Amino acid sequence: MSKLSRRPFLTFAAGLLAAPRLARASTWPERTIRMVVPVAPGGSQDIVARLSARGLTELLGQPVVVENQPGGGSNIGYAAVARAAPDGYTLLAGADTLSITGSLTPRLSFDPLGFAAIHRTVRVPQILVVRADHPARNFAEWLASGRAQPSAVGTPGHGTLAHLLVEQLARAANTTWTHVPYRGGSVALTDLMAGQLQGVIINIGAVTDHVRAGRLRGLLVSPEARTAALPDVPTLRELGLAEFSAVGWHGLVAPPGTNPAIIARVNAASREVAMRPDVAERLASLGVEPTDEAPEVLQAAIADDAARYAEIIRRFGLSAA
Structure with a gap:
């Protein structure tokens, strides 16, 4: 077979291999989606996750069920999602700890920077x-x-x-x-x-x-300006501690290798949920700031924060235990 004749064949074969993945993305979701929250119920990360799950259930047409897996500085839940199939049926309601745990906790069973970012739902x-x-x-x-x-x-x-x-x-x-x-x-x-x-x-x-x-x-x-939710509480900057940056995030990520088409669909739905007037009002009342951002924004933030927090951990000699 000549090089010219072989090229269309290889292209056709590659298309056959990719077709099942594309088909799964085009028909997804076809069943219940699990959203793992790596902290105990009741905190703001859990509250934001449940608001997201409720809206995603409506927009995606399948139940999004919240499952709390606390412990290990969130690493128990993180590891469970890292092991999950990258098929879109397991999501992680993650947080800024993804950028911290790699420097603070040795010998992790997963790469905290390897998750597929979906949406930074709120700044916290x-x-x-x-x-x-x-x-x-x-x-x-x-x-x-x-x-x-x-x-x-x-x-x-x-x-x-x-x-x-x-x-x-x-x-x-x-x-x-x-x-x-x-x-x-x-x-x-x-x-x-x-x-x-x-x-x-x-x-x-x-x-x-x-x-x-x-x-x-x-x-x-911790922000540079006072929050409208609690306007009487002074900021770190006002107290002469402006060098400490401590505004985190809650948001959604997926197992490494999740189909980008699925990521894009969840991102679009999550952004729509966060910007709904009733949800945005509830989030603002908590003092957290909803965002309307692409997956790439969160992916970059996770990496940038990891470098910054690693320096803090090294400077102060911190460890997870």
């Missing part, structure tokens, strides 16, 4: 909260009380953005805090309410309702 500031009856009325008073008696500060877990912020703030303030990691932010908040912690650093969406109701008091938030 961090907030430090205390109980409303805590004697400290502001961050300076809270630091002073912590120097007199070391504070126990809870976070949603090792390897979270809150964990990095705890360590950075403690060093900057020249004080010692006991970092208490939990399997999700809602569990940390339960212990804070019970008086077993002096403070919690957490995604703002998990506590806005508590702060508004007077059960908790916010002492600082």
